[in-house]
Amino acid sequence: MRYFVQFSYFGKAYHGWQNQPNAITVQQVLEEGLSTLLRSKVNVLGAGRTDAGVHAKEMFAHFDFDLMPSPSDLAQRLNNYLPTDIAIKDICSVTPDAHARFDALERTYEYWLVQEKNPFYSESAHFIWSVLDIEAMNKAAAVLLEYEDFECFSKTNTDVKTFLCKIKKAVWEQKEDKLVFTITADRFLRNMVRAIVGTLLEIGLGKKSPEVIRAIIESKNRSMAGASVPAKGLYLTKIRYPEKLFNE
Known part of the structure; x- marks a missing residue:
């Protein structure tokens, strides 16, 4: 199934959203958190890429995973795991072909x-x-x-x-x-x-x-x-x- 993650972050500590070699990014931290809690490699794709130091009050990303019983429970667990400058607002199921980047209006x-x-x-x-x-x-x-x-x-x-x-x-x-x-x-x-x-x-x-x-x-x-x-x-x-x- 496909899920959307709605979250926010303060960008000072990060070299932007998108994964980069030898630099910490929001995407990297989010993927590590999801992979740890779901005990499986999880890749997320964001709605866009913000540059180093830019903040997001509302950002979305999508990922695929087998049916989980409680996305809201995962959101809470992920908030407890992530650093204080990243906050998860919601995780919800979406249609199988929903795309965080290309479907944004x-x-x-x-x-x-x-x-x-x-x-x-x-x-x-x-x-x-x-x-x-x-x-x-x-x-x-x-x-x-x-x-x-x-x-x-x-x-x-x-x-x-x-x-x-x-x-x-x-x-x-x-x-x-x-x-x-x-x-x-x-x-x-x-x-x-x-x-x-x-x-x-x-x-x-x-x-x-x-x-x-x-x-x-x-x-x-x-x-x-x-x-x-x-x-x-x-x-x-x-x-x-x-x-x-x-x-x-």
Whole structure:
């Protein structure tokens, strides 16, 4: 049977989601936990790959295993086994062909900024002391919804076959003591959100005008966009799937 795992993690200690030689990753730790508790080699496939230091408030992965009597019991046992920076919310059975990555309809990320020194955000948000023009940043962010080719924001020398993404939401909002950028799309390229945020910050700092975002996108040139912001402020917050994938 196939199962979906819903979980979250704080990414500081990990070199991203995907397994790598000579580096600890979230996928590696999750696979080791499941394999130990189920006493059988378990491979998990995630909804996507987050870079080193990026966090996930909601992540999904799937794995195959013989019918188990209580997935909820396994979730509790796995929580007791895993380190404190990874938390399992649920394990549930899904249709045999359900795929954590390819069946995802859309994903949402947040990027957190703080504008005054705060020790509680030192490892979880990016600090910008300068005054930002939020209106200009949102004006430029709205332009993102008019395009689909975002090669200019993609990590160079990547192995993707297409740079097309459908962005459904891109907005900056003040949320209590944080300035939060929220972006939703059907898919994201490697480093895409951090490059977009870096570009919008240059606009907010007055280094570029909001109108220049069109030229940057149409150039398809990574060097035209802004520098990538630090990973510690980036959170994968939501992944949406068709309801039909989940068994009652």
